[in-house]
Amino acid sequence: MKSPTRDKLLEVKNLQVSFLGIKTVTALSGISFSIGERETLALVGETGCGKSVAAHAIMRLLPPESGVKGTVELRGRNLLGLSEKEMTEIRGKEIGIIFQNPSLALNPVYSIGHQLAEPLRLHRKEKKKKALSRAAEALKNMGFANTGEIINYYPSWCSGGMNQRFLIAASTILDPALLIADEPGKGLDRSCLSELEAGLKRLKEEKKTALLLISHDLGFVRNLADRVAVMYAGEIVEIADSSGIFEEPLHPYTKGLLNSLPEKGFIPIPGFSPPLSRLPSGCRFHPRCPLRKRCCIENQPEIIETNGRAVRCFLYP
Numbered sequence: 651m652k653s654p655t656r657d658k659l660l661e662v663k664n665l666q667v668s669f670l671g672i673k674t675v676t677a678l679s680g681i682s683f684s685i686g687e688r689e690t691l692a693l694v695g696e697t698g699c700g701k702s703v704a705a706h707a708i709m710r711l712l713p714p715e716s717g718v719k720g721t722v723e724l725r726g727r728n729l730l731g732l733s734e735k736e737m738t739e740i741r742g743k744e745i746g747i748i749f750q751n752p753s754l755a756l757n758p759v760y761s762i763g764h765q766l767a768e769p770l771r772l773h774r775k776e777k778k779k780k781a782l783s784r785a786a787e788a789l790k791n792m793g794f795a796n797t798g799e800i801i802n803y804y805p806s807w808c809s810g811g812m813n814q815r816f817l818i819a820a821s822t823i824l825d826p827a828l829l830i831a832d833e834p835g836k837g838l839d840r841s842c843l844s845e846l847e848a849g850l851k852r853l854k855e856e857k858k859t860a861l862l863l864i865s866h867d868l869g870f871v872r873n874l875a876d877r878v879a880v881m882y883a884g885e886i887v888e889i890a891d892s893s894g895i896f897e898e899p900l901h902p903y904t905k906g907l908l909n910s911l912p913e914k915g916f917i918p919i920p921g922f923s924p925p926l927s928r929l930p931s932g933c934r935f936h937p938r939c940p941l942r943k944r945c946c947i948e949n950q951p952e953i954i955e956t957n958g959r960a961v962r963c964f965l966y967p
């Protein structure tokens with residue numbers, strides 16, 4: 651929504667995800683958003699609202715018993731209609747993904763250099779020497795100075811923050827157009843977090859990689875995101891430019907999230923998100939909303955777009 655003519659890289663339309671079990675839970679109730687080429691979109695919202703499910707659905711990494719509907723178009727190609735073989739080609743090459751725990755994703759028995767160079771040797775048939783020099787360059791982009799030494803390190807020798815940056819270097823070594831980062835900063839201390847932030851910034855600016863950034867840390871989001879989508883109980887309730895969300899939030903839930911920031915006085919939103927198996931009537935946020943009206947209890951608001959932003963709330967026409 652930054653500019654109406656921006657080239658769309660990823661377009662998610664009406665994505666619905668249900669987990670079939672004794673009780674079927676609908677984790678995503680039809681979410682739609684798009685990410686432009688080179689753009690960073692953040693997904694924020696309280697725990698359990700469906701952020702990780704959205705990331706997994708886009709990458710087709712959900713368990714087979716999950717029901718997925720809607721479309722996920724990467725440069726116009728619907729990923730949900732591809733064969734598993736075609737999808738394997740997309741993962742890593744066109745869309746990279748990193749999760750919060752890097753030690754689970756890095757292989758403990760191979761050196762960092764080997765793990766970075768391997769995809770280049772495999773997919774690009776690059777010679778060892780060239781692949782290793784590209785690996786060193788990727789490490790430099792992630793803020794490491796002594797790359798000649800670091801390529802010989804093993805993950806267990808390094809801190810969580812270093813490993814998270816190795817993982818970003820590894821997930822983007824084939825220059826994917828989009829990197830999905832699900833809580834990349836979780837569990838990292840402040841200094842590791844600022845190194846991670848600088849690494850992601852360089853990736854955006856130098857490699858022109860688009861980012862889908864999932865994070866609880868609104869400060870981190872504010873520093874990196876061009877646009878922000880706010881989720882609540884399996885729905886998107888507001889999407890706007892980063893400055894719109896942080897300076898002029900519209901939805902009462904977005905306002906509540908911002909008030910819980912330290913600089914706004916740590917005021918938590920009273921109550922809890924509803925369980926997905928027992929959603930309230932009307933607006934899903936109404937039981938916790940200080941501004942609720944009668945219609946909010948009875949009717950479900952649609953998400954409405956105006957002036958380059960979208961909001962799901964009866965306060966806005």
Ligand SMILES: Nc1ncnc2c1ncn2[C@@H]1O[C@H](COP(=O)(O)OP(=O)(O)OP(=O)(O)O)[C@@H](O)[C@H]1O
Nearest residue numbers: 669675677696697698699700701702703704713926
């Ligand atoms: N495989 C699964 N089977 C059943 N339910 C699931 C499955 N995966 C996720 N869910 C449910 O879907 C909902 C959304 O989960 P999700 O992990 O996407 O939340 P989140 O927004 O990423 O939260 P957090 O901030 O804690 O990471 C949760 O209620 C979760 O229990």
Ligand code: NI
Nearest residue numbers: 701702703832
């Ligand atoms: Ni999550």
